[in-house]
Amino acid sequence: xxxxxxxxxxxxxxxxxxxxxxxxxxxxxxxxxxxxxxxxxxxxxxxxxxxxxxxxxxxxxxxxxxxxxxxxxxxxxxxxxxxxxxxxxxxxxxxxxxxxxxxxxxxxxxxxxxxxxxxxxxxxxxxxxxxxxxxxxxxxxxxxxxxxxxxxxxxxxxxxxxxxxxxxxxxxxxxxxxxxxxxxxxxxxxxxxxxxxxxxxxxxxxxxxxxxxxxxxxxxxxxxxx
Amino acid sequence: xxxxxxxxxxxxxxxxxxxxxxxxxxxxxxxxxxxxxxxxxxxxxxxxxxxxxxxxxxxxxxxxxxxxxxxxxxxxxxxxxxxxxxxxxxxxxxxxxxxxxxxxxxxxxxxxxxxxxxxxxxxxxxxxxxxxxxxxxxxxxxxxxxxxxxxxxxxxxxxxxxxxxxxxxxxxxxxxxxxxxxxxxxxxxxxxxxxxxxxxxxxxxxxxxxxxxxxxxxxxxxxxxxxxxxxxxxxxxxxxxxxxxxxxxxxxxxxxxxxxxxxxxxxxxxxxxxxxxxxxxxxxxxxxxxxxxxxxxxxxxxxxxxxxxxxxxxxxxxxxxxxxxxxxxxxxxxxxxxxxxxxxxxxxxxxxxxxxxxxxxxxxxxxxxxxxxxxxxxxxxxxxxxxxxxxxxxxxxxxxxxxxxxxx
Amino acid sequence: xxxxxxxxxxxxxxxxxxxxxxxxxxxxxxxxxxxxxxxxxxxxxxxxxxxxxxxxxxxxxxxxxxxxxxxxxxxxxxxxxxxxxxxxxxxxxxxxxxxxxxxxxxxxxxxxxxxxxxxxxxxxxxxxxxxxxxxxxxxxxxxxxxxxxxxxxxxxxxxxxxxxxxxxxxxxxxxxxxxxxxxxxxxxxxxxxxxxxxxxxxxxxxxxxxxxxxxxxxxxxxxxxxxxxxxxxxxxxxxxxxxxxxxxxxxxxxxxxxxxxxxxxxxxxxxxxxxxxxxxxxxx
Numbered sequence: 047x048x049x050x051x052x053x054x055x056x057x058x059x060x061x062x063x064x065x066x067x068x069x070x071x072x073x074x075x076x077x078x079x080x081x082x083x084x085x086x087x088x089x090x091x092x093x094x095x096x097x098x099x100x101x102x103x104x105x106x107x108x109x110x111x112x113x114x115x116x117x118x119x120x121x122x123x124x125x126x127x128x129x130x131x132x133x134x135x136x137x138x139x140x141x142x143x144x145x146x147x148x149x150x151x152x153x154x155x156x157x158x159x160x161x162x163x164x165x166x167x168x169x170x171x172x173x174x175x176x177x178x179x180x181x182x183x184x185x186x187x188x189x190x191x192x193x194x195x196x197x198x199x200x201x202x203x204x205x206x207x208x209x210x211x212x213x214x215x216x217x218x219x220x221x222x223x224x225x226x227x228x229x230x231x232x233x234x235x236x237x238x239x240x241x242x243x244x245x246x247x248x249x250x251x252x253x254x255x256x257x258x259x260x261x262x263x264x265x266x267x268x269x270x271x272x
Numbered sequence: 273x274x275x276x277x278x279x280x281x282x283x284x285x286x287x288x289x290x291x292x293x294x295x296x297x298x299x300x301x302x303x304x305x306x307x308x309x310x311x312x313x314x315x316x317x318x319x320x321x322x323x324x325x326x327x328x329x330x331x332x333x334x335x336x337x338x339x340x341x342x343x344x345x346x347x348x349x350x351x352x353x354x355x356x357x358x359x360x361x362x363x364x365x366x367x368x369x370x371x372x373x374x375x376x377x378x379x380x381x382x383x384x385x386x387x388x389x390x391x392x393x394x395x396x397x398x399x400x401x402x403x404x405x406x407x408x409x410x411x412x413x414x415x416x417x418x419x420x421x422x423x424x425x426x427x428x429x430x431x432x433x434x435x436x437x438x439x440x441x442x443x444x445x446x447x448x449x450x451x452x453x454x455x456x457x458x459x460x461x462x463x464x465x466x467x468x469x470x471x472x473x474x475x476x477x478x479x480x481x482x483x484x485x486x487x488x489x490x491x492x493x494x495x496x497x498x499x500x501x502x503x504x505x506x507x508x509x510x511x512x513x514x515x516x517x518x519x520x521x522x523x524x525x526x527x528x529x530x531x532x533x534x535x536x537x538x539x540x541x542x543x544x545x546x547x548x549x550x551x552x553x554x555x556x557x558x559x560x561x562x563x564x565x566x567x568x569x570x571x572x573x574x575x576x577x578x579x580x581x582x583x584x585x586x587x588x589x590x591x592x593x594x595x596x597x598x599x600x601x602x603x604x605x606x607x608x609x610x611x612x613x614x615x616x617x618x619x620x621x622x623x624x625x626x627x628x629x630x631x632x633x634x635x636x637x638x639x640x641x642x643x644x645x646x647x648x649x650x651x652x653x654x655x656x657x658x659x660x661x662x663x664x665x666x667x668x669x670x671x672x673x674x675x676x677x678x679x680x
Numbered sequence: 681x682x683x684x685x686x687x688x689x690x691x692x693x694x695x696x697x698x699x700x701x702x703x704x705x706x707x708x709x710x711x712x713x714x715x716x717x718x719x720x721x722x723x724x725x726x727x728x729x730x731x732x733x734x735x736x737x738x739x740x741x742x743x744x745x746x747x748x749x750x751x752x753x754x755x756x757x758x759x760x761x762x763x764x765x766x767x768x769x770x771x772x773x774x775x776x777x778x779x780x781x782x783x784x785x786x787x788x789x790x791x792x793x794x795x796x797x798x799x800x801x802x803x804x805x806x807x808x809x810x811x812x813x814x815x816x817x818x819x820x821x822x823x824x825x826x827x828x829x830x831x832x833x834x835x836x837x838x839x840x841x842x843x844x845x846x847x848x849x850x851x852x853x854x855x856x857x858x859x860x861x862x863x864x865x866x867x868x869x870x871x872x873x874x875x876x877x878x879x880x881x882x883x884x885x886x887x888x889x890x891x892x893x894x895x896x897x898x899x900x901x902x903x904x905x906x907x908x909x910x911x912x913x914x915x916x917x918x919x920x921x922x923x924x925x926x927x928x929x930x931x932x933x934x935x936x937x938x939x940x941x942x943x944x945x946x947x948x949x950x951x952x953x954x955x956x957x958x959x960x961x962x963x964x
Contacts, residue, residue, distance in 0.1 A: 062800075064772055064777060064803070066749070066772075066773060066775060067749065067753070067775065067777065070749060070750065070753075070775070071753060074753075099800045099802055099803070100799075100800040101800075170875050172681070172875060172876070172877060172899065173875070174801075174802055174846070175681075176684075176802065176846070176847065176877050176899070176900075177681065177682055177683070177684045177724070177877075177899070177900070178682050178684065178724055178958075178959040179681075179682060202682070202959040202960075204724075204754070204755060206755075206802050225681065226681055245755075247753055248753060248754055248755050248777065249753070249754075250719070250722075250753055250754050251753075253753060254753055399814070545928075547926065547928050549704055549705065549706070549926070550706070550928055550929065552700070552703075552704055553700060553704060553706060553929075553936075556700045556701075556857075556858065556938075557936060557937055557938050558937075560858075562701065562854075563700065563701040563703045563704075563825075565701075565811045565821075565825065565853065565854070566811075566821070566825070566826065566827070566828055567823070567826035567827060572735060572826070573703075574701065574703045574825065574826065575701075575703050575704065606705075609926055610924065610925060610926040611705045611925070611926050612705075613693075613924055616732070616735075616736060619735075619736045619737070620735065620736075623735075
């Protein structure tokens with residue numbers, strides 16, 4: 047591979063996300079972002095990011111309508127680095143309880159549920175969570191070799207969501223966060239797939255460092271393949 | 273148009289707009305109000321060969337003035353008059369507007385003078401103007417004499433000014449202008465400071481070179497020749513039943529009283545570079561001056577000229593008589609001071625100029641004991657044909673700064 | 681739950697301006713200089729407000745927003761003169777994360793729903809300008825406190841939440857630019873009436889005022905004067921020829937005594953000292 051060519055990252059456009067900040071963060075990390083809604087776009091890329099802000103149901107409907115569900119599943123099966131951000135992480139799971147039960151991409155067994163109506167003070171939980179919150183490293187886990195390799199424990203990242211994921215197998219949990227008394231999984235990593243509930247492209251320098259880590263993973267994966 | 277349109281008030285027949293600000297050439301210069309009658313012909317704003325109005329020309333000249341020298345002149349002047357025995361050494365007339373707040377404050381706290389503020393109270397204090405006047409005194413820290421006028425005279429003269437001249441603000445202009453010198457004479461305070469220089473607004477540039485206001489404006493030898501509301505004092509006495517005593521608050525200084533006690537009239541704007549918007553910030557910073565909690569009708573501004581409920585109506589009569597309103601005034605000033613571009617000024621004029629001052633109209637009519645229909649009839653009487661045309665029952669301007677008048 | 685600390689940049693054309701009571705166009709410098717500084721100093725978000733857009737029926741922030749988005753990787757809220765779903769889409773494409781609506785929402789409340797459905801509630805911030813009346817009620821205004829809507833602030837706040845707003849940015853026009861402190865009564869009334877986050881704005885004169893806003897119920901706090909005047913004081917750049925705007929203040933005094941100029945670090949340190957959690961300002 048030409049070492050000076052920037053790795054191409056497909057950013058899935060399914061009409062529900064602000065892809066532009068993700069694209070800018072990728073560019074900043076030395077990647078070549080390509081916003082695409084074509085299956086071909088995913089196949090041509092070295093890695094794929096599934097961003098997203100909005101409703102689970104609408105997201106899945108759009109992905110189906112655009113014929114992107116199988117291509118995404120195939121790309122993941124092929125071993126390419128895949129990153130789901132915010133709603134994009136939630137979509138990786140089996141199902142969400144938003145507006146009834148909606149099936150997700152089924153990559154990671156587990157479900158997506160809403161923050162509880164009342165918080166630990168007995169007051170109504172402010173939903174969505176909008177703001178900076180901390181990533182905690184699960185005890186006995188290490189972030190080495192993950193997207194959080196250069197992230198200090200308890201670092202603040204920017205969150206914006208009303209729902210969160212509960213993986214069936216807690217060993218995929220990369221980091222946890224606590225919001226108004228609810229501790230939840232804020233990041234997952236399994237083989238070539240990672241999901242981050244927060245927005246690293248909105249999390250200043252520490253967030254950009256995650257994109258840089260993603261870029262390193264992509265380069266390593268490329269080297270492994272070539 | 274093949275037929276010549278009649279022009280009222282001696283206004284120029286062709287309507288032109290300044291190439292830098294949004295003033296039109298129909299704008300009258302300040303007049304000697306005491307000589308103002310219905311027959312008075314206006315001297316209007318001059319435009320030069322480049323289409324630049326006198327006010328803009330003055331603004332340009334301001335840039336080349338040596339303001340350090342001017343400040344030294346000010347200090348020399350103040351050194352002559354400053355008193356340290358506790359008595360007042362200068363008068364600053366005002367009603368709590370930002371410019372007078374600034375003037376009094378800077379004279380006292382920067383230059384060590386002891387100003388007496390004097391107020392000619394407005395016809396009707398707006399709820400949001402009065403606290404500013406009070407704060408000027410109480411937070412700014414000045415003694416103040418407020419000359420509350422004979423209410424019956426005030427009402428009559430204001431009404432006559434509207435009937436004869438369509439000029440609701442005349443009583444204020446006259447009162448404020450004459451009050452300060454009269455008090456100066458009576459109280460032995462030989463220095464009066466006004467604020468912004470009249471040339472800033474387009475009065476002939478020849479005046480800019482001197483800071484001293486003409487003394488002649490403030491005295492009149494023949495009482496019977498003085499006009500208020502377009503009526504001479506003789507008419508006021510003979511036809512309206514007013515005595516000279518009733519008019520005391522409005523009369524100018526007796527020239528013989530000044531002979532022994534010369535009064536120095538100065539514009540602070542000659543010595544200190546005037547920026548009205550910064551005066552707003554200054555007044556807010558030092559005296560809790562507050563902008564209006566809503567937009568002033570007829571303009572976009574919230575901080576200019578907040579002192580009198582009749583003010584809004586006054587600007588509306590400008591719109592009727594001269595074809596431009598308050599927004600044009602405010603925008604032109606802010607264009608000259610580089611807060612706005614001309615394009616923005618034009619957009620604002622399109623949006624707000626000539627807006628009817630609904631908010632206080634009823635209250636003002638009630639105060640004047642005037643029928644609002646009658647006021648609307650007066651509007652039509654004072655519209656100059658060369659500025660207005662009736663189209664489908666509605667009055668439309670023939671020319672606007674946005675070139676969307678009937679004849680543009 | 682950590683509090684968000686948000687500098688607000690009022691913009692007219694190429695300049696950052698700062699008013700009092702949302703009135704006045706005192707130029708303080710170039711928005712990109714302030715934005716870069718605040719980003720590096722640890723701002724949690726930023727607000728870019730075109731303060732004259734509504735007046736001229738235009739929104740011309742795209743270039744500034746695009747430039748900001750290139751180098752500031754924190755959420756950016758953009759407002760001023762946005763009238764339609766298309767306007768919103770264009771601004772989001774230019775790099776904004778959220779948009780702020782006032783006049784357009786008041787004139788067509790259904791726009792809130794349409795925008796929330798199209799872009800997600802989280803992208804829609806409704807800006808409420810509140811002015812206290814003599815009888816103690818707070819009424820909502822538009823156009824920088826110029827036009828009365830006749831609607832009470834609390835009931836309007838509830839309504840915008842129902843319609844799908846993600847957040848409310850609540851400005852006290854009475855306090856704005858005066859440094860007299862936030863209107864904590866106003867903040868408390870609105871924060872207790874809605875369950876969406878309330879961003880308090882208007883009146884900060886010190887770091888303690890910022891804490892007071894939080895204690896009154898704000899989820900996030902926006903301010904301008906206290907940090908802008910600090911930046912102006914600390915950075916004596918001699919400006920080149922300005923293409924528009926009056927820069928008298930910058931060339932003169934450069935001080936505004938009604939506020940205690942503070943840095944973002946000082947604000948965050950103070951919040952922490954008051955037991956209020958927020959993301960530390962230390963350069964990440």
